[in-house]
Amino acid sequence: xxxxxxxxxxxxxxxxxxxxxxxxxxxxxxxxxxxxxxxxxxxxxxxxxxxxxxxxxxxxxxxxxxxxxxxxxxxxxxxxxxxxxxxxxxxxxxxxxxxxxxxxxxxxxxxxxxxxxxxxxxxxxxxxxxxxxxxxxxxxxxxxxxxxxxxxxxxxxxxxxxxxxxxxxxxxxxxxxxxxxxxxxxxxxxxxxxxxxxxxx
Amino acid sequence: xxxxxxxxxxxxxxxxxxxxxxxxxxxxxxxxxxxxxxxxxxxxxxxxxxxxxxxxxxxxxxxxxxxxxxxxxxxxxxxxxxxxxxxxxxxxxxxxxxxxxxxxxxxxxxxxxxxxxxxxxxxxxxxxxxxxxxxxxxxxxxxxxxxxxxxxxxxxxxxxxxxxxxxxxxxxxxxxxxxxxxxxxxxxxxxxxxxxxxxxxxxxxxxxxxx
Numbered sequence: 001x002x003x004x005x006x007x008x009x010x011x012x013x014x015x016x017x018x019x020x021x022x023x024x025x026x027x028x029x030x031x032x033x034x035x036x037x038x039x040x041x042x043x044x045x046x047x048x049x050x051x052x053x054x055x056x057x058x059x060x061x062x063x064x065x066x067x068x069x070x071x072x073x074x075x076x077x078x079x080x081x082x083x084x085x086x087x088x089x090x091x092x093x094x095x096x097x098x099x100x101x102x103x104x105x106x107x108x109x110x111x112x113x114x115x116x117x118x119x120x121x122x123x124x125x126x127x128x129x130x131x132x133x134x135x136x137x138x139x140x141x142x143x144x145x146x147x148x149x150x151x152x153x154x155x156x157x158x159x160x161x162x163x164x165x166x167x168x169x170x171x172x173x174x175x176x177x178x179x180x181x182x183x184x185x186x187x188x189x190x191x192x193x194x195x196x197x198x199x200x201x
Numbered sequence: 202x203x204x205x206x207x208x209x210x211x212x213x214x215x216x217x218x219x220x221x222x223x224x225x226x227x228x229x230x231x232x233x234x235x236x237x238x239x240x241x242x243x244x245x246x247x248x249x250x251x252x253x254x255x256x257x258x259x260x261x262x263x264x265x266x267x268x269x270x271x272x273x274x275x276x277x278x279x280x281x282x283x284x285x286x287x288x289x290x291x292x293x294x295x296x297x298x299x300x301x302x303x304x305x306x307x308x309x310x311x312x313x314x315x316x317x318x319x320x321x322x323x324x325x326x327x328x329x330x331x332x333x334x335x336x337x338x339x340x341x342x343x344x345x346x347x348x349x350x351x352x353x354x355x356x357x358x359x360x361x362x363x364x365x366x367x368x369x370x371x372x373x374x375x376x377x378x379x380x381x382x383x384x385x386x387x388x389x390x391x392x393x394x395x396x397x398x399x400x401x402x403x404x405x406x407x408x409x410x411x412x
Contacts, residue, residue, distance in 0.1 A: 037216055037219075038218070038219045038221060039218055040216055041216065042213045042214065042216040043213075045212070045213045046209055046210065046212075046213035046216075049208075049209040049212055049213065050209055053205055053209070071205065074205060075205065075208055078208055078209065078212065079212070080352075080412075082215070083412065084286055084352035084412075085219055086219050086220065086221055086222050087221075087222050087284070087285045087351055087352050089221040089222070089224070090221070092289070092290050093290070096287045096290055097285075097286055097287040097290075099287075100286040100287040100288075100354050101352075101354065103354070104286065104354035
């Protein structure tokens with residue numbers, strides 16, 4: 001008489017017998033992988049987390065600006081899947097469960113990110129008196145300070161490169177980076193301030 | 202090796218047998234059974250209204266009690282579903298309580314219209330809200346305690362419905378205990394505070410159920 005094998009045993013046997021491509025295909029049977037993971041199968045759990053990362057990366061990439069943000073949120077999502085795995089019983093589809101967690105962590109990240117930005121935001125009216133008429137004119141050549149520019153945060157460095165090395169206007173840079181023109185000017189202003197302080201030292 | 206790959210390996214190394222959380226209906230049944238026992242004890246201590254047999258034959262009173270019971274059951278089920286990140290893929294049931302509360306308000310509006318001449322107002326007022334709140338404290342505490350062991354992605358709504366469920370236990374107790382037929386009093390001092398508790402639950406959910 002044939003005895004039914006537990007999920008974890010089935011998944012392990014399948015994974016051992018398969019080629020790399022087949023393994024990737026098998027990893028899509030996420031419900032079985034999760035059931036095996038809940039039974040304590042480390043190999044199945046690693047395959048499940050990898051498959052989840054593959055599944056969720058495009059979802060996050062469509063909603064976030066940079067690759068580093070995507071990686072950060074993806075890590076948070078995987079940690080949350082790990083923490084909440086007891087709320088999945090293996091009898092319902094896995095993807096809606098994983099997407100619900102991904103959406104939750106994404107919203108959490110965006111809420112914190114924008115709250116942070118709001119705290120650091122400078123009222124554009126306050127800057128009217130101190131901003132240059134043309135924000136791209138600073139009186140210094142880009143080449144002479146390019147070393148310092150590279151030490152700035154990614155976004156500020158990118159804005160200065162576009163404005164001063166590549167000759168973009170603030171409007172064009174804003175279009176290129178998916179930001180508003182005001183945001184580019186404010187970021188550039190902050191970068192000038194940092195550069196000025198560093199160069200005066 | 203990428204950060205994600207390192208994380209996957211670290212998490213996989215921690216894999217061990219995990220007991221899945223009970224089905225949300227099992228959790229809801231546990232919460233409802235605990236609430237029923239608590240309600241029975243509270244009524245045993247305080248006493249059922251002496252004219253209950255007569256009042257039960259009053260159709261609006263009976264309808265109000267049954268609707269309140271339905272609201273309690275629906276909100277308890279909803280709380281259990283809201284503990285799961287994906288609402289256990291029963292979205293309609295998880296979101297049912299606000300709609301049921303609206304129907305309950307409609308029922309009260311009809312009962313109010315039918316209350317002619319109006320029943321006499323009792324001499325007390327805010328004491329009812331306070332009594333409901335005190336009775337609701339324990340069910341609220343155990344519901345939040347149960348929810349914290351899950352992983353709610355709708356923590357504000359979960360907090361709100363948890364308080365609605367707890368306050369519906371308190372409201373049921375008072376309607377079964379207090380000799381009072383004034384629908385005006387009941388709406389003002391029983392059910393509006395219950396609605397307010399639902400809003401406070403949004404804040405409480407944010408404080409207690411984030412993970």
